[in-house]
Amino acid sequence: MRTVVITGGTDGIGKGLALHHLREGARVFVVGSTPDKGEAWLAEAGALSAGDRARFLQVDLTSVDATGELVEAVRSSCSVVDQLVLCAQRYRLFGPRTVTPDGFEHSFALSYLSRYALGHGLRALLEAAPRPVIMNVGTPGVPLGRMYWDDLQLTRRHSGTKATLQSFRANDLLGVAFPFVHADTRISYIGYHPGVVATGKPAHLPQPLRALTKAGFALFATPVAKAVAPMARLLDEPPGPGFTAHRGSRQLPLKGQPFDPEAALRLHHLTEDLVSRR
């Protein structure tokens, strides 16, 4: 039986994929921070007669220690992970800079650092799978945002938009770095852009942006069930070891600054240093 771990698996795209995998007979661990959403997901799993294959892990992924405990919890529950899907995110486009108890800027911690820790932390379990894959869901190939190398925590020039976009670019570099750091890896590391998908994401935006985004989603966004179909195909038939980037069914060229290996290794080493000095 395949084992799939999905962060952000209690809502939106992650939840759509989690239910898909349950229907396909996999064992599915979903991670989210809200107990009610976890309970609701478990109830849906029960309704699919898949309750015995469904597990909810309540974790606040903004915390480095909690993410480390999650890695240990997965390690102690199984010896193989076939697919790791990274979807947890919460946009904070407005408002003041928020810092986690570890001292990291919120978007950096949740959207980038937790994905760094989970990909590297669960690598050994993934390497034991026949066709291991990590899918990091974000916006690869979108030419917005950049790394603020001299101030990754945005202490001097914070805005929520800058922080969110920097976390997207950091995830592109995370994927690029992965096969350089683990030269013998068998893991297919996929950076994936799902397009605009009608999830509950607007609920966390302030008004009037919330209403505008909801209206935009109603008109233009792809329903979750449709958006997860190409993701599931890619997860089941991954391209093979190394990093690739995709938008929907289209593979993207790995050109330019967002996919620069030197920048990717620079971020990897800076991150190692940040985590060890915490």
Ligand SMILES: NC(=O)c1ccc[n+]([C@@H]2O[C@H](COP(=O)([O-])OP(=O)(O)OC[C@H]3O[C@@H](n4cnc5c(N)ncnc54)[C@H](OP(=O)(O)O)[C@@H]3O)[C@@H](O)[C@H]2O)c1
């Ligand atoms: N929707 C789109 O149009 C779109 C477009 C491009 C890229 N994406 C990417 O696709 C991914 C999924 O997006 P989505 O729209 O499906 O998101 P969503 O519906 O807002 O779901 C976000 C998930 O992340 C979890 N989460 C948030 N904060 C967390 C925390 N501190 N600890 C643990 N889990 C946390 C949420 O659970 P809790 O609420 O319980 O914490 C929820 O399960 C994201 O990476 C996003 O950037 C989405």
